Structures are given as structure tokens and as C-alpha cells.
Amino acid sequence: MKKKNNNILFIDEIHTIIGAGGTSSGSIDASNILKPALTKGSFKCIGSTTYTEYRNYFEKDRALCRRFQKIDVEEPSFEDSINILKGVKKFYEKFHSVEFDDDCFTEAVKLSKKYLLNSKLPDKAIDLIDETAASVKINFKKKIKKVGVPDIQETLSKIANIPENTIKSDERIKLNNLERDLRTLIFGQDKAVNALSSAIKLSKTGLRNQDKTIGSFLFTGPTGVGKTELAKQLANTMKINFIRFDMSEYMERHSVSKLIGAPPGYVGYDQGGQLTDAIDKSPFSVVLLDEIEKAHPDVFNILLQIMDYGRLTDHMGKRIDFTNVILIMTSNVGANEIIKEKVGFLANFASNDNEKEINSFFSPEFRNRLDAIINFDKLGKKESIKIVEKFLMELESQLVEKDLTINVTSSAKNKIQELGFDVINGARPMARVIQEKIKIPLSEILLKTKKPSGTINIDYSSKNEKFLIKIMSHKKKIKLST
Template sequence: MLGIITQRYKNNSILVGEAGTGKTAIVEGLAQLLAIGAVPDSIKGFDLWELDIPALSNKDISDGGYHFRIKKIIEEVKEAKNIILFVDETHVILDKESELDAGDLIKPALARGELRMIGSTTDWEFHKYIEQDKALVRRFQKCTIQELNRESTIRILKSRKRALEAFHGVTISTKAIDAAVDLSIRYLPSRRNPDKSIDVLDKACALTRLSIDSMPKELKLLQGEINTLLSDYELEENQEEKTLLEKEIELKKPHYDNLVKEWEDQKAVLDFLGKIRMELSKIENSLAVYDKKDVVDQNDINEVDALNSRRETLEGQAAQLKDAFYSKANLMIKDVVDVDEIQKTIESTTGIPVSDLTQSELDRLKTMDIKLKRRVIGQDHAIKTVSYAIKRSRLGVSKTDQPIGAFIFLGPSGVGKSLSVHEPIATPDRGYVKMGHLKVGDKVFDKNGKPTKIEGVFPQGDREFRTIILEDGRKLNADLDHLFSIRIGRSKKLQTLPVKEIIGLLEQGKKVCIPTSNAIEYYSGSMDDVESLYFAVGKHTKQITNAIKFTKLNQRIDVLRGAFDHYGKFDKDRFLFQAEGNEQLVSDIRELLFSVGVQNRIVSKDTIEILYKDKDEVFNLIGSKKLRDQASISLTHKGKLKDPGFVQVKEISKSSFVEEAVCILVDNEEHLFLAGRDLVVTHNTELVKALAEVQFGSEMNMKRFDCGELKSISAVSRLIGAPPGEDKLDTGGEMTEYVKKNPYSLLLFDEAEKAHPGIFDVLLSVLDDGRLADSRGDMVDFTNTIIIFTSNIAAQTILRGQDLKTGELPPEVISVVNAQLRNPDPEKGGKGFKPEFINRIDSNVIFYSLKRADLEKIANIKLMALKKRLSKNRNIKIVYGRKIAETFKDESNPQVDVAWLLSSQYKLPIEELDLGGRPIDRLIVKEVEDPLTELLLEDGVPDGSFILVEATYPHGSKIYIDEEGAQRPVPPIVKLSVISEEEYNQKIVLDPVEAQFK
């Protein structure tokens, strides 16, 4: 560039290179050379001006406006004759379609040599805005700036080391510089050196400085413990508990004070070291000026000697301080930026784990299969295939120039956490809607009472449910895998755990709490006669209508005021709603209270207590002066809620029941929504996100593409961006932009066979090289992604070919599945993929339908539900017969019982195998419930009786001759009989259904 601007003619240069390659830094370097005169004679004494485009484009036209200002600057430059004009982002003033276009003003001065100019822009913008104007291009000499290689970048970082150390007050190790360059090259491929490496090192220094200035983690934890103890001490009313808390505080406080003093002393030493570095940096800058001088005199020599002497003294002093500081034990802070800090910076920037494997992470990798099995039931082979790909990548075994894994998922998937289809869910526009009636696009409420959109609805078939009972009396039915955000004991940290693990915590005596909800606001339902709402609840009111329940928030509060004026009362410091003999009204008022964000609990069938945060919350529910006067006397200042915002889980039922289930995916970062009429805070789910959560730390680290929307070749633009000139909004590609922002994530292409073949041609580069150029020419890195394609291809082949005993596919069936996958020709009945695409897939992962053992478990769950229904409704006790030997099997090998009979595969049409447990329902009705109905009717079985339901063989021969003359075993049948209580007590011990639930 220096050679171009010193030419006699065409002395205008334009620096073209990708962002971050150092274009602006080159110009800044020229400015420094001009300042000290270290340039050729032809430009000595020149000034370098940078054009401030934002200031020039000010809308004020009192001075003539933007174009007048540009003309004035050009005139000044022409008159001065010793000015070089620098325009960063040059394309901004040379875009003919822009209001800021000044090309026609600049070209004449450039052509006559009256203007010496340096511009900078990117390759893309040079091509789009400048290269098209041939006359303009002739006036500039293009200077291409390539990205620096590793060695050159390291040299630049070393040259900036002293300045960064002085600015941040830290020490940068040589290894940290090497790591900053190497890790930024590997993990920040979409950015360019030296910019990205400088940013990484700068950020690592800033984080190290922050760790010095911020209270250390162990101190924060101790401070939090003391604050919690102080808060508990203030709220505690029991004197013995107060004394114990006071002793604990007295024990921890001195230790905390000593640690604070130690931290402050250590920080003072590092701050002093920082001041020394700052002075050393100033000395280095002064010496650099003298080094570049062409002529030096004796005064300069004396000054240089003094500076060198001072530098030597300061460096010795700094070395002594550091040695003394780091020789101490139990250091709480440090000022060294090392490889660990660089790795943490890369991790925080990209989300990609690059640190050395810790023991906890090794344990996490070892237990990955277990975590996945919690989310994906009965698919051990699929889980093993995927988890090994992740483990290979993290342990450094797999290639680093390809995605972590690329899989095609075939066949039915497993099941996820879910709620009953009958569970009422509050919606902003439709009131309560059953869970099973929700659709994609509907809205429910999040924890904060704000509407949140449903992005996915996933039927789960029949599931085993438990009832979660909260301390305030609310209940919610959820399956064992359903998640709740919980707080354990005194910890303030929220964890997300499934119901089955929460059961374990409760059994250990742990205190488990879930968040409470805020007030919700419905879209519609406003009642015109607001005043009448106050009187809507009178002494003879039996219930609150839905028309009132779904009114606006302030109107619901008016209803509650009317209700409490009639039924409210104070019992010491308790504020009660009591409607004797009117349970329905109490239930409705309780519902309304939760909808306005007021916590309450059941005292008795016709009484509820308000759990208030403060007196104002109660006064908001009171209209009459009489009740307000009582409130002023009765209410405490502290409020009834010791832990506002949370409610304790009292118990989870030991008994279970089976119902059809569904899960939903909602669009909010917390994954929480309100379920049930009492608005319990619970989790949403999406089955296919199990892997994203386990591997990438969050279910949100997944991007799903519905391939039904990628049926045309034009959909390629959706993935990588529109061609130049077509993307008016410059939004880029949906896939490439997502991976740029989330390099460590999962990409899901759902129902891949529906996409246009051209989509897979584009993805070949991703699968092969782990990278892909978007429409702008930017290279996007995919080496830290997992790519999954789901497909229904060969679904019937998998279903029909599955071995009925093992549940797996024979080799010959797998060959047929692979052939169908590799047949892309529609004329030959194919819906598959090209061989070059299939060959780049790591594995075809087959999800099998339920095995016989799974179906037996489902049958037992449903048989238990029948047993409980009959016991509840008529006090009739059912016992299921013990297992017996199968026909032609040795008597010592029992296996046949009612569940086995129901789940026998030959009893089910092959097309229904993928329906899970629903065919079992029909079989139970036919084989058990219908005969049971006949027994109860014809034999007049009274309430309180005992009935045996057993699988047995008919009397007579166990062989029959079929239509073709072949001998066949006689299948077992279900037999029902009334037995005595004594017989029941003997048989219940051997009941196989009861055994499954022990």
C-alpha cells in the first residue's frame, strides 16, 4: 500500500479483505509512520485524515447537507496538497442506490490526481458496490489483504502483549498467546486473524481482571450462607431454632471476615503490580519513538539511558513482588492469563467445550447412555450408536474436519415426558382447554403469566401417571419422566428433575419446592358492567361462572373483593375464605386466586387460607371498611409466606394409573408453562430434543428443519442464503446463520425424504469436509455439530421384519431397508437418497417398535388400573393368577399369565405394533372386562367380593388340527371366578401384576 500512495499517478489505494484481516490496522500503522517521519520523502509531512461518515451524514441541512460537506472536504484536501484521505467502509459512499453515494463527486478529483485516498472494504462489498463501476475502479489500485498465517498472528499478539498487560493489570504467558491463535483458528473459522486471536486474548485478560476485582467464588458462597442464616433468623419464631441459627452465624462470620481481608490484601498486591506494568508500558512507547528517529542528539541519548535504567529497576521490583506473591499458599486470586483462561474464553464465546477433560466431565460421558435412556425408552441400540459418536469426538479419537456425527433415524421413536390429554390448560383466548385438544400455534401461559406459543404437539400414547400433591393442596398428574424445575432444601439454585427422581428425594426426607406462578391476563372476556362484578358473589352464590373466571385481571379482583366481603374472616393472623357447605364456590374462588397470582391453601372442604406476601396483597382483596379494619389489627407485617415464589411438594402418590398422554413444546427459554385449573408451574417437552439436552447442555441448542417445506430447489436459498442481488434484506441462510451463532448444536432435518434432492447435494460438503460456504462466500464451520435426518422410508419394512422375540431386524431385512434408502428413483418406486449422500452418513439408526416384554409391562399397568377401578367403585378385590408353564414347555419354566396372553404378538395385527399400548386396551376389554361384566351381572356378585382372573388352558387336549391339517397348540384363555377371602390372601402373594409394582 505504501508503494501505491507514493506513486506519481494512480496513487489511490483500496484495501480489500475479509473483516478482521487488519485493513484498518494497516492504515493506523501508516499514521504512526507519518507522525514520526519514517516514510518516503514524497509523503513526509503529510497528514492522514479519516472521513467520519456518520457525522457527515447528519440530517441537519443548515450548512448545505451531506453532499455539500463532501464537496467542502474535497476542496480542503485539494488546497492543502499534503493530506491523505482515509475512508473506512468505502462502499458506503460509493453505492449508487444509497443516499450517501458520493462517487460522482470524488471521481473528478481522483482522475486529476488532486485527491490522494485510501479506502477499505470487504471482497463481497467491493464486488457488489464498486467493481461494477469501471470508471471508478480505474482510479484505485486494489490491494488484497490476506488473512495472516499462524506465525504472523503470534508475532502481532506478542507485540501487543505489553499494552494488554498494562491495560488490564495482568500477566500474559507465552503459552496463552499460542493457545489464543491455535484455538481461534480451530473454533472461530468464520472470523479472520489477527482480529479473532486479539479478541480472544483481550477477552481472556478482561475475564482475569474481573476475577481479581470480583469477590472469589468461595467468599460469595460463604456470604450467601450467612445472609440466608440471617434471613432465617429474622423470620424464625421458635426460640430454640433462633439460638441454633445465632450460634451458626457466630461461627461463620469471623471466618468470612478473615477471608475478606486476605482477598483485599492479595488484590492490593496485584493492583500495585498493575501500576508498575502501566509505567513500563509508557517507557516502552517512549523508547520506540527514539528507535524510529533518524537523527538523535546527546539529550536523546541521556533520556534513553534514563528510561532503560528506570525500566530495569521496575522490572526487578515486579519480579520480586510476583515471586513473593505466588510463593504463598491458598491464593484466592491470580493475575496470570494462561491456557486455561484462553480455553474458558473460547468456551464462553462458542459454547464448545475445549478445556481438558475434568473428572466430572468424564463421569458425564460415562453416564451419557443412562441419561439418554431416561428420555428415549427401549432404543438401546440407537442410544449406543449416537453416544459413541459423541464420546469419540470429545476424547479426540474422531476426525476433526467432519461433524461430530451424521445419522439417519428410521422407524418409530421412543416416548417422552408428558401430561394427560384430559388435563385442563389455561389459554389466553379460549379459557381452559384440555391438553389433548391443544394444537401448534395455540398459546398457553408461561410462569410469569405471559402468553407463550405452542411450537409442537406430540401424542405419547398410554403412559403411567402419578399424582404430585403440593403443600397448598394443589395436584397435577404427570408421568414418571415428566420434568419439574425444583429447589432442594435451602439451596437457591433451580434444578430440573423428572418425577421419578423427585420421589427419591422425598423418600430421603429432602424438602423439594417448585416455583409459583404470577397473575395471568386473558385476551378477551371483559364484562361491561364492571360494578356488578363486585356484587357477583352473594350469600346464595353456588359457583363462579366461566364468563366471570375469564374476565380481565382487574375485574377478577373485583369479583374476589365481593366474595371476601361476604365470606372473608380473620382468625388471629389468618385471612380465610369460608363458605360453609359450598365446596364448589370455595374451589372456584381458589381457582380465581391463583389466576390473579395470590397463593392460598386448603384448610378444610369449605375453607381456604390466603398465603400473603405482605399486607398490601390482602388489602387488594378487601372492599368493605369493616374487613379492612379487622385486617389492620390481625395481619402481621411479615406476611404468611416464608418463601415467596415457591411452594413445597408435599408428596407424590405411590399408586399409579394409565391414561393417554401428550407433550407440548412451548416457545420460551425457561421451558415452563402453567397446567391444571390451579396453574401449577411445569415443564414442556419435545422428544427429539433429548440428545440436544444431554450433549449440548440445552434443548434449545437444536435447529429443526421441516423437510416438507424444502421440496423445491429454491429452498437451498433458505439454508445458505439467496444469491447476490436477490437477498434484499441481507438476512443470510437460516442454517448457516444459525451455525455461525451456535457452532455447538444439533441440526435436525425432519422427514428428510420430502426434501428436494438438491438440498442433499448442498449438504455433501458439510458431511465430507465439515464446512460450507454461504451465499456471501463466508465459510461456515460444522465440525462441532451433530446432524440428524429422520425418515419414514422403510417404516413398514422395519415393522413387518422385526423379530417378534428379540425385537430386532434380521440381516436380510436390514439389507432390504438399506436398498430402499439407496433408491432415489421415483420411477422405480424409490423415495430414498443418492449413494454419495448415504455414504457420508455415519450410521443408519433404526428405532424399533415395542418388544413383547414392553407390551407385557404395559398390559400389567392397565390390569392394575382395572383392579383399582373395581376396588374403588365396588370394593371388589381382583387377584391375577400366577404364571403357568406355556404349552409344550417344561413345567419348571413358567411364563404364561394374563399379561403374557394379552401381549402375545400373534394376537395383534402387524400394522398395530407401532401403536404402542393402545391395542392392549382393546384386548383387555374383549378378554377381561366383557367376561367380568357378564360375571357381575349373571352371577350377581355383591360388593366386597373377591375375583380371580387367570390365564389357563381349556379342558381337554392341548392340541388341535387347523384347516390345513397341521397340529397347533391350543392357546390359553382368560378365566374368571369368584373366590373366598382366604383364597385371595393366598394368591395375592403370587400376583404377577402386583409384583411389577413392588
């Protein structure tokens, strides 16, 4: 280094020289070897490290630290990142033997900035174009090895564990149709659907604090009225992941460690937290905390941080980003007041009693951090019939692959509604009734038929008090009573 004055020694991860080569017997390490030369100015040296390593290692060696001038390198802007990618374009084109479209770099920066939250620009954008180019190169179906925007999107969906159609679809169209789409799937809860859709649109258009979750909601109401189902269908409609936690499993004080991981020295320290690991893996998700009232009070302290700042630190000190999460909590608190048959002024009193129960159970600091407390009404016969039809449509979609269709009479639908719906449990027993009365007998028919095809007729005989299931095929008719 002394012979060539223009040379610069660059040490990447410079914190690793502290202790390198040293032993317990007291021999000097690499950092102490460098100190005299650095003091004399014998050569020029540049080192790089992260903020964390600088604080944990480099800064503690004051003698070494004062021999360097600290320069903070900030993350480049959106435009600068695009220019950096254009600067390395020729290198990656030559290395992978591909060509990049001009729009690739803008798309790579935009998508990596939005979806790859655990790394910084331009590193994550460079990694994205590098992996995309490698994927295109080994794709034998593509005769011309040219990297386009669709290739960038496909690679990003694999890296970020996000459905490809989520990236490609226009989010404005999804948001404009969100209310309509949810109404076709959730029946009798138009007020709840409207409140949820409005809050999500507000967040997505950037008219609220971007350092919080997309939305934090408390669904209240009787069991079996669609609280959990609305959360599921919201995830399906927005084409993002759905993560559910049964909060009855977190009733004890120590259960907090199950969510964020056990602290050092405790059993399970190396296993990670169920909530933090799930969001770290799938940052774009609908998170459902079912029956939140059953959770230990300490769990609510964690939720306050998530709702207020959109982040949570796990047991390893890693900061998990929740700003792309829709947080939904369900509760049956106050449900008894909704179930009671009251009309006129008494109905208003029931609503007030429900609100009082919610206010007395949940603390003010918790309620004030919610975007909305959405009350679900009890279901009537009209809505429950629609739910029956929805279950039957799902059954028909399963039978399409077997070249079968179904035809269900109104008497059969009414009987399923009668057996599968009540005021206390709502529509919760519906799936079990359809399985016992329709699916199990139908499976017996299908097993007895070599190549079933045609139309399945489902009727109910009030005289015999039985469901009648027949497969009307061109060759023969198979009948079963249940």
C-alpha cells in the same frame, strides 16, 4: 502532504471514497479528486479493503484501480499470531491496568481459531484478549488484576455461545467415554450407539475430510425406539447445543426459503433462514432433522451441499460454516418391516426388505454422502422397563429440590411399562402415561401439603386397578389412589 515527503496517507476502507461527496448533479467525488494527485505521485498512499468490497466497488473503477498496486494480505499463521499478540501486550496491559500470563496468548489464538469462525486472525484473538482484560478489570472479586487462561476461556464461552465446561474439558476423555455414557442413557440400541460413536471418533481424530461436517447420519427404525433421544443425549454428553427441525413443516417447495432465507424481492427477505441463522449463532451443535422423508425433494439438494462441503450460503450471500456440526436425520422408512415378528431366515429377509425400502426412497447421491445409515431395533420388555426407570429417575431429580425421594414398586413399574409401551409406538406413550398416572395425582398431593418432605411410595393395586401414591413423612401420611 507535499511539504512532508516522508508522510504516507493511509485510507482505511478505501472503497468508501468512491461516490463520497458526489451528488446526482454530477459533482466529482473523493476518488476523482485523488486521481490527479495519485497520477503525479505527489504523495504516497496506502488503502485497505476486503476482497468483497474490492470486487463490488473498487475494481469497477478501472481508472482508480490502475493507480494502485494490489497486495493480498493473507491470514497469519498460528505462531505469527501469537507473536503479534505478544507485540501488543504492553499496550493492552497499560490501557486496562492488568497483567497477562504468558500462556494467555497461545490460548487466545487456539480458542479463537477453533471457535470464532466468522472472523480472521489476528483480529479475533486481539478482540478476545481485549474483552477479557476489560472483564478482569471490572471484576471486583479479583484483587490482583491478572489475566489467566481461565479468564480467556470464560470470555470465549460468552462470545461464541458455548458452555464453558465444553471449552475447559478434555475432548479426548469425552470421546473415550462417549460410547459408555450413551449406553447408560439409550437402551437396547447398542449397535446404533457403537456405529455413531465410532464415526464421531473417526472425525474428531482428524482421520477424515475436515471440510465436511463432523458426521452426517441417517437414523432409521420404528417410532419410539430412541432415534430422537439418542441425538439429544449425544448433544448433552458432548456438551454442545441441540437444534431440532420437524421436517413435516418443510413439505412444500417454497419451504426451502424457510431454511436459508427468501431471495431478494420475496416476502420475508429480511427475516433470515431458520437453519442458517441457527448455525450462525451456534456453530457447535447437533442438528436433528426429524422425519426427513417428509421434506420436499429440494430440501435434499441443500443437504447434499452441507454434507459434501460443510458449508451453506444463505439468502444474503453469507457463507455459513457447518464443519463443527453433527447432522442427524431420522426416518421411519422401512420401519414396518422391522416391526413384523420374524425369526430365523425370515428375520434376515425383513432386514433386507428394510434396506430395499431405504434404497428406493433415498437417492444414491444422498446415501453416498452419509457417514452411516444406522438402523434401530424394536424394543423388548427388558429395554422398556429400563426406560420406565429412566423416566422415574428424572422425576426423582425434580423432587430432590423439594426434599422428597420416591420408592416405586416392581408392580407399579410393570404397569407403567404395560400402559406406556407397545410394538407399534415403542416407548413414545411412556411420558404421557407417567404424567397422567403419576405426576398429575402427585401434584395434587403436593398442593394439599404445606411443607411436604419424606419418601413418596408408588405402588399398583391389581385388585383395585389403581396406582397408590403415598407421602411417608415423619408427621403424617398422605394417600391418593389413581
